[in-house]
Amino acid sequence: MSYVSHADLGGQRVPGVIVPEAEGDLFHAAWEPRALALTLAMGATGSWNIDASRSARETLPDYARLSYYQIWLAAMEKLMAERGQVLPDEIEAGRMLHAPATVKRVLHAADVPQALAKGSPTERPAPSPARFAVGQQVRTRDAQVDHHTRLPGYARGKVGRIERVNGAHVFADANAQLIGEAPQWLYTVCFDGRALWGDEAQPGLTVSVDAWESYLEPEPQ
Numbered sequence: 001m002s003y004v005s006h007a008d009l010g011g012q013r014v015p016g017v018i019v020p021e022a023e024g025d026l027f028h029a030a031w032e033p034r035a036l037a038l039t040l041a042m043g044a045t046g047s048w049n050i051d052a053s054r055s056a057r058e059t060l061p062d063y064a065r066l067s068y069y070q071i072w073l074a075a076m077e078k079l080m081a082e083r084g085q086v087l088p089d090e091i092e093a094g095r096m097l098h099a100p101a102t103v104k105r106v107l108h109a110a111d112v113p114q115a116l117a118k119g120s121p122t123e124r125p126a127p128s129p130a131r132f133a134v135g136q137q138v139r140t141r142d143a144q145v146d147h148h149t150r151l152p153g154y155a156r157g158k159v160g161r162i163e164r165v166n167g168a169h170v171f172a173d174a175n176a177q178l179i180g181e182a183p184q185w186l187y188t189v190c191f192d193g194r195a196l197w198g199d200e201a202q203p204g205l206t207v208s209v210d211a212w213e214s215y216l217e218p219e220p221q
Helices: 030-045 050-057 068-082 086-094 109-120 173-178 193-200
Strands: 137-140 158-171 184-192 208-214 216-218
Touching: 030 050, 030 068, 050 068, 050 173, 068 086, 137 184, 158 208, 173 208, 184 193
Parallel strands: none
Antiparallel strands: 137 158, 137 216, 158 184, 184 208
């Protein structure tokens, strides 16, 4: 079965009207902060990584009808169920019914401020010299991949220029599959809007995409 991301919506025509929300309007229901806290606490156990959680979210079959934090909760249930950390009868009851599964570590309340301040840096030592340089013209890969990727569909097979070299970072595609961090050089690639959207692009529009080295091939000038 092929991998389908329901979250790769850039450039697609979707039904209904998209209504921007006010800046700083973080939650819409009292349960949503708790959903965020649960997701952060489970992520801190080391049972999975941020890219695996993104993969779990985007492959939810009912993704399109769920709200933002409903997606977070459903993906967490999916990840925990895969690891035997929660069982169907517990989800149905809404409470623990079995002995807890062992986890690598526990994020205690007193340690939350420090953990959040530290974050999860993704920069790693470079495995080799950078293949591309600022100003170089490149083309993104056009092939569909059977796993999580951070290259959006609208930018595949398109020509742009390297705008910034960002150092080597954890490769999301590999990390999501739990096969290692496999760090690669990460570049900011700038595209002319017409290269992405054709004549529908607004005049002067440019779009920047952060792309790992394996997403790119040199394009003759």
